Amino acid sequence: MAEEIKIELRNLKLEDYLGLKQSMMEAYPGWVGGYWERRDIKKLLKIFPEGQLCVAVNDVIAGCALSLIVNYKKFGDNHTYEQITGNETFSTHDPAGDTLYGIDLFVHPEFRGMRLGRRLYDARKELCENLNLKSIVAGGRIPGFRDYSGKITPRTYIEKVKMKEIHDPTLSFQLANDFHVKKILKNYMPEDKESMEFATLLEWNNIYYQEKPVLVNEPKDVVRVGLVQWQMRSFPSLEALCEQVEFFIDAVSGYQSDFILFPEFFNAPLMAPYNHMSEATAIRELAQYTEPLRDKMQEFAIAYNINIITGSMPFLQNEKLYNVGYFCRRDGSAERYTKLHITPSEVSSWGMSGGTILKTFDSDCGKIGVLICYDVEFPELPRILADQGMQILFVPFLTDTQNGYMRVRRCAQARAIENECYVAIAGCVGNLPRVNNMDIQYAQSAVFTPSDFAFPSDGIKAQTTPNTEMTLLADCDLNLLNELHNYGSVRNLKDRRQDLYQLNFIKKKPL
Numbered sequence: 005m006a007e008e009i010k011i012e013l014r015n016l017k018l019e020d021y022l023g024l025k026q027s028m029m030e031a032y033p034g035w036v037g038g039y040w041e042r043r044d045i046k047k048l049l050k051i052f053p054e055g056q057l058c059v060a061v062n063d064v065i066a067g068c069a070l071s072l073i074v075n076y077k078k079f080g081d082n083h084t085y086e087q088i089t090g091n092e093t094f095s096t097h098d099p100a101g102d103t104l105y106g107i108d109l110f111v112h113p114e115f116r117g118m119r120l121g122r123r124l125y126d127a128r129k130e131l132c133e134n135l136n137l138k139s140i141v142a143g144g145r146i147p148g149f150r151d152y153s154g155k156i157t158p159r160t161y162i163e164k165v166k167m168k169e170i171h172d173p174t175l176s177f178q179l180a181n182d183f184h185v186k187k188i189l190k191n192y193m194p195e196d197k198e199s200m201e202f203a204t205l206l207e208w209n210n211i212y213y214q215e216k217p218v219l220v221n222e223p224k225d226v227v228r229v230g231l232v233q234w235q236m237r238s239f240p241s242l243e244a245l246c247e248q249v250e251f252f253i254d255a256v257s258g259y260q261s262d263f264i265l266f267p268e269f270f271n272a273p274l275m276a277p278y279n280h281m282s283e284a285t286a287i288r289e290l291a292q293y294t295e296p297l298r299d300k301m302q303e304f305a306i307a308y309n310i311n312i313i314t315g316s317m318p319f320l321q322n323e324k325l326y327n328v329g330y331f332c333r334r335d336g337s338a339e340r341y342t343k344l345h346i347t348p349s350e351v352s353s354w355g356m357s358g359g360t361i362l363k364t365f366d367s368d369c370g371k372i373g374v375l376i377c378y379d380v381e382f383p384e385l386p387r388i389l390a391d392q393g394m395q396i397l398f399v400p401f402l403t404d405t406q407n408g409y410m411r412v413r414r415c416a417q418a419r420a421i422e423n424e425c426y427v428a429i430a431g432c433v434g435n436l437p438r439v440n441n442m443d444i445q446y447a448q449s450a451v452f453t454p455s456d457f458a459f460p461s462d463g464i465k466a467q468t469t470p471n472t473e474m475t476l477l478a479d480c481d482l483n484l485l486n487e488l489h490n491y492g493s494v495r496n497l498k499d500r501r502q503d504l505y506q507l508n509f510i511k512k513k514p515l
Contacts, residue, residue, distance in 0.1 A: 009062060013123050016056040016068060021045055023065030024058070031110035035195070040070075040108070044092065048072075051097050055104070057127050059111075059120045067111035069124040071131075072096060076103040076141065078393065080490040081186060081205055082498050085143055085193045087391060091508075095364060095371075095392045100223065104132045106142035125181045132210050140208040143189060147198035148172035158188050158202045175204060183208045191503050201503070227369040227396065227480045230256035230264040230310075231430040233449045235473030238438065239273045242293050246300050252475060257308040259477055262369045265430045266315035267447070268327075268377050268402040271297060276438045283353045283441050288325060291318040298330045298338065305332040311367055315400040315430070316343065316376045324357045327376055329400060331365045339365055343376035344385065353441050362509055364392040370482055377401035380429075381415045383422065388509050390423035390497060395482055399429040402445060409446050417463055420452040422496050424488050426465070426480045427452045433471045446471060451478040456492050458484045 016024070025039050032038035048056050048070060055071035072089070075098045079088055089107055090096040106128065111121050132140050148170065149161050156164070162185055164170040179185075183206040192203035232252045239245040249266070256264045274293055278286035294317040305312045316329040319342075327343035327350070342359025350356040362385060364371045373389035373396075380386065380399045389397065399416055403409040412429060420427040431447030450467035453459040466478040489497060 011118075011120070011123075012060045012063075013127055014058060014060070015053060016045070016049065016058045016070075018042075018046055018049055020058060020060075020065050023060075024068055027065050027067065027112040028110055030112050030114070044094075047094055051094060052099075054131065057124055057131075059123055061115055061118070061120075065112075066115040066118075067120045067124055068108065069106065069128055070108040071128065072105045072107055073101040073135070073137065074098055074103050074105045075101040076105075076138075077486055080486070082189070082490065084189075084191060084502065086502075088143070090392045091388075093392065102138045104128065104135070104137050104140045106140060109142075121177060122181065129208065129210075132208075133212050136212075136214060136216065137210060138213050139210055140183075141186075142178075142183075142206050143192045144178050144183075144185075144204040144206045145174045145193070145196055145199045146172055146202060146204060147174055147196075149200055149202060150198050153200045158200075162188065162204060178204075178206055181208075194503060224262065224369050225481065225483045227263070227482060228259070228261045229396065229398075229426075229428050229451060229478055229480060230259070230261035231428055231449045231451070231468070231476040231478075232256070232264065232266050232270075233430060233447055233468045233472065233474050233476065234267050234270045234315075234432045236270075236273060236432055236434040236436040236442070236445060238276060238436075242274060242296060245271060245274060246297070249300070250304055253304045253308050253310060253312065256475055256477065257310040261310060261477060263311045263313065263367075263372075263396075263398070263428075265313045265398050265400060265428055267430045267432045267449075268316040268329075268400040269318075269442070270315045270400075270432055271317055272432075272439055272442045273436060275442070276436075279438055279440060284355050286440070287318050287354050288320060291320045291325065293317070294319050294328070298332070301330060301332045302336060302338050305334045305338075306336050309334050311369070313374055313398045313400065318354075318356075325355060326357055326359055328359070329374065329376065331367075331372070331374060333367060335368075341365075341374045341376070343379055345378045345382055347378050349441075360511075362388060364389050364394045370395045373397045375399055377403075377412060380419060380427075381411055383415075383419065384507055386419040386423050386425075386427075387507055390425060391507075394423070395425055395485055396480060397423070397425055397427045399427060401429055401431045401447070403431060404444050404446060406446050409448065413448070413450070416450075417452045420463060421455050424454050424485060424492070424495075424497055426485075428478075430476075433473060449476055451476070451480070453480075454485070454488055454492075456488055456494075458487060 028039040057069040187205040189203045278289040312332040319328040332338045371393040373394040430449040432445040435444045436442045448470040451465040
């Protein structure tokens with residue numbers, strides 16, 4: 005009597021990880037690091053559990069299909085695997101997106117021939133239909149091309165596979181499952197030596213897709229940002245400073261601004277009572293106001309229906325001093341960002357330490373990044389954020405001299421061009437004679453753009469009058485960024501020679 009076989013198609017669970025890992029190692033033999041880490045699967049299951057599928061044979065994981073939902077127009081047809089997965093952080097997953105993107109599908113060699121891959125593909129199609137998504141898109145390997153490299157072009161190879169003159173173990177299967185090849189990609193997955201670094205961009209269209217009318221909370225294409233060029237002045241208390249903060253938030257929100265940005269160390273006037281102490285001690289005293297000020301900003305974000313980037317403030321943790329700020333969303337949530345690069349004077353005067361976390365923030369107006377002052381002078385940081393989908397970079401700064409200001413300004417303009425994003429900078433002006441190391445400030449706040457025909461010829465969307473307390477409002481059209489990514493005169497992000505160089509962030513534990 006034949007052995008009974010039980011096949012189960014279901015959603016993946018974290019308890020399946022060891023079986024998944026073993027199956028994946030067998031499916032990709034000789035591929036260094038060719039399996040997902042447990043933390044990766046855990047994150048996928050947290051952000052999109054219904055998109056992670058597996059098929060088990062007699063309770064053994066025989067195959068898997070892993071997916072994300074993306075807003076496809078943000079990436080277009082010319083993208084890499086690293087870009088579509090947010091450098092494998094899955095930060096690109098967007099529940100409000102329109103496309104189911106397949107990031108992996110494999111079957112253990114022992115179970116091939118049982119048409120398990122077809123079951124996984126059919127389940128993906130069913131999921132795409134049930135979620136009312138436009139299509140399924142995936143980058144497909146062409147492992148058989150290695151035997152033909154140098155003899156025929158990738159395009160000819162794909163045509164011969166279509167005509168069944170050549171059998172490719174991956175592409176032939178995908179074509180048989182109603183996928184069509186949209187494009188040939190180069191350097192999609194550089195470590196795929198079998199495919200000679202080529203890939204096919206595959207698509208399956210959902211014929212049942214229905215355009216959904218969005219009545220409220222529709223993602224905005226044009227985002228209004230407000231900047232506060234803050235005048236340093238004496239404040240007798242935290243309450244008095246908060247009154248001035250609320251004044252600006254009220255004014256900017258009255259113009260239906262989506263964001264408001266405050267400068268670096270705009271709360272420095274609260275150090276005046278501690279001016280008799282050493283500079284290092286005084287700024288540690290200032291740190292006592294940071295969390296109460298964050299709490300007030302969260303209240304204001306809700307009350308005035310505006311997303312607040314709080315500039316920066318000193319923060320003490322485990323006896324170390326950091327320069328931090330908060331992104332306070334208008335839904336009441338808040339996240340912290342930290343200055344990574346500390347200037348020599350911050351070290352010598354205050355004994356300040358640099359943070360270790362770099363990330364984009366999701367907002368109701370797209371992905372944003374925040375870098376504090378000196379950090380924008382390091383091009384690696386905004387590039388990493390751009391690879392994670394950042395569309396607007398906010399830079400709170402504090403500079404005392406014009407040459408210091410020009411370093412921030414020129415670097416911010418360069419970041420806008422090379423990362424094809426908007427960059428908003430806001431600083432303090434005036435003087436604060438009763439606070440050591442904060443005597444005088446110079447600033448001209450501004451919003452910078454990429455440099456192409458759709459944008460101002462000088463790359464300046466708007467700017468303030470130098471050294472004058474005022475607000476600045478500017479509209480940032482995110483659709484122009486998408487057009488630039490795909491059809492710009494030059495495409496700084498897409499044209500990078502990732503076959504020659506790459507940039508990685510070495511992650512450390514948070515504060």
